Structures are given as C-alpha cells and as structure tokens.
Amino acid sequence: MKDKGDIESKTDAALNSLDGLQRAAASPFLYTKVQVKLKEDRSAWSALGRFISQPKVAISVCLILLLLNTWILLSVISSRVDERAEQLNDLALEYHFETPALPEQNPIQP
Amino acid sequence: MNETELIVRLQQKEEAAFRQLVEGWKDRIYNTALGLIQQAEDAEDITQDVFVTALGSIGEFRAESGISTWLYRITVNKSIDHLRKKKRKKLFGLVLLIRGKNGGQENDNPDFIHPGVQLEKKQEAAILFSAIRKLPEQQRIAYSLHKVEGLPMAEIGKILNLSEGAVESLLQRAKQNLRKSLLSYYQNNRHER
Numbered sequence: 005m006k007d008k009g010d011i012e013s014k015t016d017a018a019l020n021s022l023d024g025l026q027r028a029a030a031s032p033f034l035y036t037k038v039q040v041k042l043k044e045d046r047s048a049w050s051a052l053g054r055f056i057s058q059p060k061v062a063i064s065v066c067l068i069l070l071l072l073n074t075w076i077l078l079s080v081i082s083s084r085v086d087e088r089a090e091q092l093n094d095l096a097l098e099y100h101f102e103t104p105a106l107p108e109q110n111p112i113q114p
Numbered sequence: 115m116n117e118t119e120l121i122v123r124l125q126q127k128e129e130a131a132f133r134q135l136v137e138g139w140k141d142r143i144y145n146t147a148l149g150l151i152q153q154a155e156d157a158e159d160i161t162q163d164v165f166v167t168a169l170g171s172i173g174e175f176r177a178e179s180g181i182s183t184w185l186y187r188i189t190v191n192k193s194i195d196h197l198r199k200k201k202r203k204k205l206f207g208l209v210l211l212i213r214g215k216n217g218g219q220e221n222d223n224p225d226f227i228h229p230g231v232q233l234e235k236k237q238e239a240a241i242l243f244s245a246i247r248k249l250p251e252q253q254r255i256a257y258s259l260h261k262v263e264g265l266p267m268a269e270i271g272k273i274l275n276l277s278e279g280a281v282e283s284l285l286q287r288a289k290q291n292l293r294k295s296l297l298s299y300y301q302n303n304r305h306e307r
Binding site for chain 1: 136289
C-alpha cells in the first residue's frame with residue numbers, strides 16, 4: 005500500500021516537473037548562421053530544386069511523363085497489331101488462303 | 115515597429131527587418147523545436163531552417179494568422195518531418211542490423227534534460243521527457259507546445275488547425291497516457307530507486 009502511494013507521488017512529481025520551466029535560449033550567433041545558410045541556399049542546384057518542387061511545375065512534369073507513357077504504350081500496341089496482320093497476310097499468301105473471286109465461289113458445274 | 119509594418123518590410127527583403135525577426139523570435143522557435151525533438155544540435159538546425167523558410171515564403175504570407183502562429187506552424191512541421199526522417203533511418207538501421215551490417219546506431223538521446231528545468235526537478239523531468247517521446251504524434255505536439263513553450267490552448271488550436279475543444283481533449287489524453295507510462299516505469303524500477 006505504502007509502495008503504491010510512493011509510486012503515485014513519484015508519478016505526480018514527474019508530471020509536475022515541467023512547472024516553472026525556463027525558455028531555452030538559442031545561440032547568440034544564430035543570425036549569422038542563418039545568413040550563411042541563406043547564401044548556401046541561393047546556389048544554382050538549390051534554385052533548380054526549388055523550381056522543380058513548385059507544385060505547378062511538379063504536376064506539369066508528371067502529366068507530361070504520363071502522356072508520354074500513354075503515347076508510347078499506344079504506339080507499341082498498334083505496331084504489334086500491324087505486325088500480326090502482316091504475318092497473317094504472309095501465311096495466307098503462302099497457303100493460298102486468299103478470298104476466292106466471285107466466279108470461283110460458284111463454279112459452273114459441267 | 116508593429117507586426118504589419120514588419121511583414122511589409124520583410125516582403126521588401128529589408129535586412130534590418132529580417133534581423134529583428136530572427137532576434138525577436140529565435141528563443142521561442144528554438145525552445146519549441148527543442149521540446150519537440152529533444153536534441154539541442156538538431157533543434158538549432160531546425161531553428162535556422164525555420165527562418166530560411168520564413169524569409170523564402172514571406173511573399174505568400176497572408177495576415178489571416180499572426181506572425182507567431184505562422185512561425186510556430188513552420189517549426190512544428192519541420193520538427194515533425196525531422197522526427198519522421200529519424201524514425202525511418204532508425205527502421206532502416208534495424209533492417210541493416212538484422213541483416214548483419216552495422217546499423218541501428220541512431221542516437222535516441224535517452225537522457226534528454228531541457229536546460230530550463232529547475233535543478234531539483236531534473237531527474238523527474240528526464241523521465242517525463244522519455245515518456246513524452248512515446249506519445250502519439252498529435253498528443254506529443256500539443257503537450258510540448260503547452261508545457262514546454264507555455265502556449266495557451268487557443269494558440270495551439272490555431273497552429274494545428276484544431277478547435278480549442280480538440281486541443282483540450284488531446285492534452286487530456288496525453289496526460290492520461292503519460293500517467294500510465296510513468297506508473298509502469300516506476301513500478302518496474304521501484305527497487306532500483
């Protein structure tokens with residue numbers, strides 16, 4: 005029982021340990037450090053990074069890539085269809101599967 | 115110089131205005147970041163990043179919220195991004211460790227003590243900060259802003275885009291979770307202390 009009361013009081017003490025907390029102070033040279041960071045940030049690569057990460061640029065690039073992919077996919081599919089039709093034609097020619105002409109369809113019986 | 119004037123001068127990229135912003139706000143930003151990530155060096159890096167971002171996006175700043183809410187919001191977002199990145203790194207380190215490579219050495223700073231804690235409360239505060247690290251993200255942010263930075267619930271609500279009631283409930287749940295966590299800590303360590 006005494007143990008339980010002890011644990012409760014320690015828990016309360018821990019929960020109240022941030023009462024009266026003083027604000028932590030940043031480095032007195034922070035402004036100089038920020039200035040250095042700003043100069044670094046103005047370099048060409050970071051400018052390029054900032055430009056690409058703009059939502060309108062990023063969305064446009066994604067759309068262009070998507071359209072390009074769709075176009076490539078469609079052209080591959082259509083070229084395959086053409087190739088297949090060509091193969092069938094060749095096969096038909098080789099085995100004389102051409103559609104018979106009209107007089108051949110109704111030959112005159114002797 | 116009032117806030118509106120300061121914003122106008124910042125938008126005109128006036129160096130004196132920027133210096134005033136940094137000097138006037140650095141401690142608040144640093145203290146907030148430190149409370150959230152519990153790592154002094156990283157908190158300073160985040161503080162610098164906050165001002166770089168603030169200067170870069172001052173042109174888009176609308177005076178709908180005050181400059182304080184805006185800066186606190188940038189700080190919270192940067193700190194949370196940092197914590198998530200650290201968590202991912204830790205996870206990756208763990209994977210490397212399982213695969214037998216040298217990983218999982220990410221410093222989690224288990225004994226963080228905030229420099230503003232009163233001397234006689236340092237031990238309890240270290241245990242409390244360790245319990246805060248285990249809180250869910252939103253509860254951790256709300257509790258830290260309230261207890262470390264001393265912000266009122268209304269201001270926390272503006273920063274997190276939540277109603278005051280929602281913040282109150284977040285704080286309530288945070289306190290309950292912390293109590294549970296601390297009770298189990300003291301129960302497990304009762305013979306050591």
